[in-house]
Amino acid sequence: MSKRTIPGHSSLTKTQKISIAGVATLGAAALAFSFVPGNSESTTTTEAAAASEAAPVAWHINSNHIQDSLAQQQTSTIEQAKNAKAVEVKQAADAKAKAAAAAKAKADADAKAKAEAQARKDREAKAAASRAAARKPVYANNLDGWIRQSLDIMKDKGIPGSYEGLHRNIMRESSGNPLAINNWDINAQNGIPSKGLLQVIKPTFDTYHVAGTKHDQYDPVANITAAANYAADRYGSIDNVDSAY
Structure with missing residues (x-):
């Protein structure tokens, strides 16, 4: 009668099973032996230890x-x-x-x-x-030159008057003499005689003196210009004066 193999069961013979068991036992013994210190194993272990100790140094x-x-x-x-x-x-x-x-x-x-x-x-x-x-301009040192110089100053200062008006009054008052002086009228009696070309008294000359001219009653240009300034203030212009003023 032939033998049948039951699924899930080994078909090894008894002899085969014993052989396998023996091999397994020998393998275990060999594995155990490899962990037992020996010359070869000792050398290997020492090198490993040395490498382990060298690692921190590195x-x-x-x-x-x-x-x-x-x-x-x-x-x-x-x-x-x-x-x-x-x-x-x-x-x-x-x-x-x-x-x-x-x-x-x-x-x-x-x-x-x-x-x-x-x-x-x-x-x-x-x-x-x-x-x-x-x-x-160069003014002549005479009546004509004095009048013309006074007219230029009057024009610059805004004082009205003409050559004719000045000349006419000068000739009546002093006949063209710049050093003329009145020693007989009321002003002379009061100690302030009229002087110069247009016969002005000292207080009038001082009040109406025009800057830029000499402060001298006898100076021809200063006398004419101050008198014209006074006449402009009182009469509007020396041209409006025809008698004692």
């Missing part, structure tokens, strides 16, 4: 190298910062120097322009004075 060396590298990087960063600061300081100093130079150049240019303008103004004033001097 790490220490690598750590020092990293620290050195970091220190170098830090030093490099500091140097770069110093260099950047030095460049910044130099740029600021250069900018300040440039601004100062520009300000000085502007001040010098302004001073030069001002000096040139003043020099030009002085030249123009001098030229104008020269032209005015050239145009300034």
Whole structure:
């Protein structure tokens, strides 16, 4: 009758099972033996221990190298910062120097322009004075010249009057004598005699004296101009005077 193999059951013979068990036992023994200290195993264990002890040394060396590298990087960063600061300081100093130079150049240019303008103004004033001097009339030292000079001053001061009006009154009052004096009328009796070309008394002369003329009753131009100023105030103009005034 043939043997059948039941599914799930081993078909090994008894002899085969014993052989397998033996092999397994030998394998276990061999595995156990590998953990027993021996020359070969001792040497291997010692090398492993040495490698284990060398590892911290290697790490220490690598750590020092990293620290050195970091220190170098830090030093490099500091140097770069110093260099950047030095460049910044130099740029600021250069900018300040440039601004100062520009300000000085502007001040010098302004001073030069001002000096040139003043020099030009002085030249123009001098030229104008020269032209005015050239145009300034020369008055004759006589009655005609005195009247004409007085008329120019009167015109400048806004005092009305004409050549005819002045000449007419002068001839009536003093006959053209600048040193004429009245020693017999009431003014003379009061101690203030009439004097000069238009016979004015001292208080009237002092009150109506025109700036720019001599403060002297006997001065022809000063006497005429003061008398014309008085007549303009009292009569509107010396032209309106035809008698004692």
